[in-house]
Amino acid sequence: MSEMTYRDALNLALKEEMRRDSSVFVLGEDVALYEGSFKVTRGLLAEFGEERVKDTPISENTIIGVSVGAAMGGLRPVAELMTVNFALLAMDQIINHMAKICFMFGGQTFLPMTIRMPGGGGSQLGAQHSQSLETYFMHCPGMYVLYPATPADAKGLLKSAIRNNNPVIFLEHELLYNSKGEVPEDPEYLVPIGTADVKRPGEHVTIVAYARMTVLALQAAEQLAEEGVSCEVVDLRSLAPLDEGSILASVRKTGRAVVVEECWRTCGLGAEITSRIYENCFDILKSPVKRVSGLDVPMPYSREIEKICLPRSETIRQAVMDVMSGAY
């Protein structure tokens, strides 16, 4: 194990997979010479050269379409969209093409491709650069959606994504790039797709979270422990496929649940997970499930009003207290 940042863990995953398999190549806006807007692709051009580390025009839909074609032709593209917000320009290739091709062509081809997308709010970047669009991707069958919370998961999940033969949307939270953690050095360290991880065991309440929300949930759980409430934090890691078994097992143990999502509340993944808990655990619930969500508003710029639009450890703590007391 060695301590490194989420950014460096992602960078290491890319380097290891590119060394392992010559069909892996990286493309995106400013990923080569500039080494990535968030420096996740630092050092790749120097090590792997111009044919494997490709700067592209600002043409998001075509970045994904070219990746689809390259994957169909036998390569393993890892595309970077500079932020998840720009993925909206590529939704035709993502939804209408990438997610459909294996099925509508009767399984005669497959697309081993990964699209990396930094995203999330909280950096005072305004309405067009602060969105959490994970639910948009989860809604559509035909691709996987991953979103790590820790450097170790970042490395293990990205490596699994690149090796997988299906299209993978790989989300990265911009506020986690500098977070640090222990990361296994083993180049065969992989985190399986479709598995949640209990980041903190507990007895009284299950907190279901992902990515930066997991970090906030762990902070809230730490404080709640001092107040005598034992929280179990389930980190989804994989949003699609969703590890329903791990979520339900935890809720069956605690009898209570809080679901935390950074995205908008309406039709968010919290609604989906809450519904699955009710469908499967209604008889054993000690209290209604509570959601902590991003507010249903475009993100404002000003720091003081931006912060109230996103879940915080304090709002998660309050939700847990409400669930414990039955206050609704």
Next chain:
Amino acid sequence: MEVRLRTIAPDQELLKFYEQMYISREFEERCAEQYTKGHITGFLHLYSGQEAVSVGATAGLHRDDYILSAYREHAQAIVRGAEPRRVMAELFGKATGICKGKGGSMHLFDPSLNFMGGYAIVGGQFPIAVGLAFSARYRSEDRIAACFFGDGAVNQGTFHESLNWAQLWQLPVLFICENNFYGIGTEVHRSSALASIHKRTCGYDIPSEKVDGMDVMAVYRAVKYAAEKVRESGHPYFIEATTYRFRGHSMADPAKYRSAAEHEMWKARDPLPNYARRLIEEGIATREVLEAIEARCQTTVDEAVKFAEESPWPDDSAVWEDIYV
């Protein structure tokens, strides 16, 4: 003066062109019949009138070259080598179809033929063709990507993004615009500020030419030349083939936006009878030889319809298969 056919290709090849055009027309006309009987459902876009483009262009490519197209692609798949009966079964929605009945008319695909798909979002195939061309170069494969599309696709962002990209990365893509002058009911000059489509590539410094898409030999010669140029240089090239669809945009379209005079003018240029006349005039075939070819095509299409009719529907379990590998 027309170039004599024998100076372009051997007799056997010249007769194959006729057979491919004829089976394409026969297949489409039988599709129309099966649609009216309710055996084919959904959208059905027929290729009748445009056969010279597909047949001439495919003959000008190598077997390893990739072909991608839009949603008017039955003939392109068949000319490339897809079995007519498996294409017909696909249109019927049967389990024996070329995509197991999951794709339908607009999504034919056969990687064993390097026929890399029919795409039904206008312009969706452009970047995929560019990506396939990149994979060919990356893997040092001797092949190019031929990307077919209609005049309606040239105002999509992907058209411009992909032309720019193909030239920027110097990729072996042959763009082939089948200009039938109408995007559904909107004539080219009502949708494109520059209606002369091949001239639009100058913004990307891609060489281009215009060819008579009703003349199979003209298309063949142009594509053969262009494909070799792309193969040798590794750079993109662009062909605009002017043509006409004798039917509406789809079976739902009576095409009332086109005048009878216009339609008649193009019917007089029908690639099938005109090419048949040349074959006879130049002593390459007799009327009897051509009739034998026609009969063979009709039998093949008859058998395709019978095969499709008798094939089983997909199992319900098929909906959960092939979403992931």
